[in-house]
Amino acid sequence: MPQKLVVIGNGMAPGRALEHLFEKAPGAYEVTIFNAEPRVNYNRLMLSPVLSGEKTFDEIITHDDAWYASHGVTLHKGKRVESIDRAAKTVTAADGTLAPYDKLIVATGSTPFIVPVPGHDLPGVLAYRDLDDVEKMWEAAARGGRAVVIGGGLLGLEAAAGLKAKGMDVTVLHIMPTLMERQLDPAAGFLLERSIAARGIEVICKADTKAILGEGKVEAVELKDGTVIPCTIVVMAVGIRPSTALAKAAGLEVNRGILVGDDIRSSDPDIFALGECAEHRGMVYGLVAPLYEMAETVACHLAEDASAAYKGSVTATKLKVTGIDLYSAGDFAEGEGREEIVLRDASNGVYKRLVLKDNRILGAVLYGETADGPWFFDLLKKQADISAMRDTLIFGQSYQGGAPLDPMAAVAALPDDAEICGCNGVCKGKITGAIAAKGLTTLDDVRAHTKASSSCGTCTGLVEQLMAVTLGSAYNPAAVKPMCGCTDLGHGDVRRLIVAKGLKSIPAVMQELEWKTSCGCAKCRPALNYYLLADWPGDYVDDKQSRFINERVHANIQKDGTYSVVPRMWGGMTSSAELRAIADVVDKFAIPAVKCTGGQRIDLLGVKKEDLPAVWGDLNAAGMVSGAAYAKGLRTVKTCVGTDWCRFGTQDSTGLGIRIEKFMWGSWTPAKVKMAVSGCPRNCAEATCKDVGVICVDSGYEIHFAGAAGLDIKGTEILCHARTEDEALEIIVALTQLYREQGHYLERMYKWLKRVGMESIKAAIVEDTAKRAHYFERFVHSQAFSQKDPWAERASGSVAAHEFRPMADLTLREAAE
Amino acid sequence: MTPETWIAIGRITDIPRRGARCVVTPLGRLAVFRTADDQVFATEDRCPHKGGPLSQGIVHDGSVTCPLHNQVIDLSSGQVRGPDTGRVATYPVRVDPASETIELCLDAAPALAEAAE
């Protein structure tokens, strides 16, 4: 029987602990996680690039839903734990969800500190801790105006740079005389202030906030010296406090953080306190590297390895603002018996300072040129005696041993135990070892196997140099991501070569493009099947065995192996006859659940596989066809009541929706395609979060596309305006065909747009009407082969009958004997 | 030692290449697979992860990818491919070359089923 492990908080530290635990003791625990944030575990360090738009949230997810599913973890998203009952060994969330535990990890992280000046509770005063804060900053940025960031530390400066990148005017208020005074000495702080100011961000040091002013919302910040700075938001980034209230209420020993020993256990031996909420040997950490070390210790103890002990860490910091290179480690205050070595190169904006005692490095500050940071940090941690290279130490590693070395040689010369990735504590030997042992060739592989460069990403360059040194010419940093392990080619190359070489079957593709496996895998085969189907309509014969089960049997598989059946309801319209037929089918086949879907139609859930053909036969008889609720193809076209009924309707939105659905059903696409038509800008059909959406207006039709509302929420972009319904239909169909020909398998429209760019799409569909007509024609041609109801084919028993019946029933044979 | 009993369950052509079908037995539902090169394997029709019906997965090389959460299972050993772990029970099958009949042997089955637990 696995023990029950409950985790409170789904941040970076417990995420890492679970990875180690599943590796060390798979199946030993049944894990339940509660997270106040309504989402999966992500790399919090990378929120700043998300804020600035340099990365998407998707790119910083550490564990996606599939990861939790595959490890049997129950993740309660958006559920805050309110109490721990240590006697009964249970935890209870705000909504009443209760979970019993054998072992508990409290990993509640920290809470941003909000300076309690007057006005601190006005709407528009934000913290910077999670994705919700980032989204609020985006909203503010979309309205424009000035943001005031209070706090000139790491977080405040990253927030300021992000808001600036989003187009806001930004002022940073810092109470100390120089920026980041906890990590930088005054000289480096001054250089930093200069480069922040050079990006158009105003910095005011020694600024003491008196009040935040505003009626019902933030309007300005007032300083003690009387200065008033008008603004629309205030971001407070003045520090964090360990979140300990829950632990305190449960009677655990708490000082600044929850007190833990070298085994990371709290004062209750069944409860670990992990991450920023914990206090170990008087230290509370606010950076991930030490938290990851703690995480590994927790995993060891959970896996019954009682020898593991955490001894505390020295930390190093990098500022992640694109274009500013800054590194600091250790302690650099002045003091008795301390010496320093300083290098300044004003013309190049370089400043380096080492603080030494007894010929050992105590602290390092690097500005403008940080490549040697990890090397100094390594010497610092090992407390290496540097007397032999003291004269050239400050010039960095490449100057040691005579002539300056090139950077590659410097990396090659690093000892195996030199730390490369500070966040994850990965040393050189581990990376080169994994490259050799596992045959790794891409950065993603190295990240997956060693974790190096998978957190803040600042060591990526070093890792790439290491790969180049280890792999030689076999390493190509520009290499595209291969489709899967069966080939080195990416989706784009495969699509291009299929057309260029006229490849018309899966075996032909695999032969010509030198697949490394005999018959592909579950990733590449469905993709190839789609590409061939889309590129050679009429010529290519669909390969059923290369389709995911849902598309093979035209129904959605459920967790218990039964299926769901969703008939089309054109534009969301139905009739008494259809509803009666559905009701009869439900009774006849004892279908356990009937549900209205989010797509304006009805889902029959829990149908036995053997019953599917008969269920479809009955639905067909009432005129209904497959709704393709399983397909990488056209799903639904939602509509509103439009001019038929609504007092605001400007065009026949219901009619247009039905027309589009009847025209386009049956087509296969790279990923699913959902559409909607709203009768006016009130947008009751939610057209602005669909793959394609139409908003009817008095003058015609606004065509939108590339929205999504699933894993990502994204409003649509406007493609163009159409005057007539015919024109609208032609544009939508041509756009879909362009996507069918260019999209990578499983790439939704919004990701396709992001990859190819709006310009190229507009050029083909809006600006060149001849081209548009061409794409329209190609779609129509392919529909001639795909607009066949798959249910009717199967209900007749003529197609794929073997899918629905067991091959043999040996229980009958036994009974007969 | 009692002689093994081989039960005919159908012809190899009843299963599409790179496909599978299920067989209902007194022990529960089994999945019978046919690979691209006409090898035949039988396993219980239950993924060790969360019970997914393996007969509905995509068959590639000598393995099947479970339809529910994509774990990959080696058909000859029943072992789940790394980094995931787990194992399904496998059953001996053979194909009579003359008649192309697939025959299944359930004699050792209870022992196998226990070993898997």
Ligand code: SRM
């Ligand atoms: C039935 C339904 C939920 C409901 O009870 O309302 C549903 C059910 C499923 N959705 Fe959905 N989605 C349903 C509407 C939606 C909507 C709302 C909408 O379409 O207006 C969304 C958000 C809109 C969007 O897609 O952007 C939605 C976003 C998703 C996603 C995330 C897709 C993404 O790219 O972000 C998935 C996962 C995927 O496709 O990989 C998904 C996947 C699924 C699957 C197919 C999961 C699976 O692979 O087994 C579920 C199948 C259940 C079944 O057997 O029927 N479903 N799903 C809805 C069917 C609509 C229909 O009539 O066809």
Ligand SMILES: Cc1cc2nc3c(=O)[nH]c(=O)nc-3n(C[C@H](O)[C@H](O)[C@H](O)COP(=O)(O)OP(=O)(O)OC[C@H]3O[C@@H](n4cnc5c(N)ncnc54)[C@H](O)[C@@H]3O)c2cc1C
């Ligand atoms: C913008 C930003 C940039 C950063 N950059 C760096 C960097 O460059 N380098 C670096 O080393 N560190 C950086 N950090 C710090 C680093 O992210 C944190 O040290 C680390 O995430 C802490 O991990 P944790 O697991 O302790 O807590 P967190 O990751 O904060 O996770 C705690 C989680 O617990 C949840 N929670 C709290 N209470 C409850 C409850 N009662 N019930 C359920 N759930 C609860 C919270 O919602 C939260 O999701 C940065 C932080 C931020 C915000």
Ligand code: SF4
């Ligand atoms: S129906 Fe959609 S939202 Fe609901 S559990 Fe399934 S995939 Fe998730």
Ligand code: FES
């Ligand atoms: S049930 Fe098979 S992978 Fe989850």
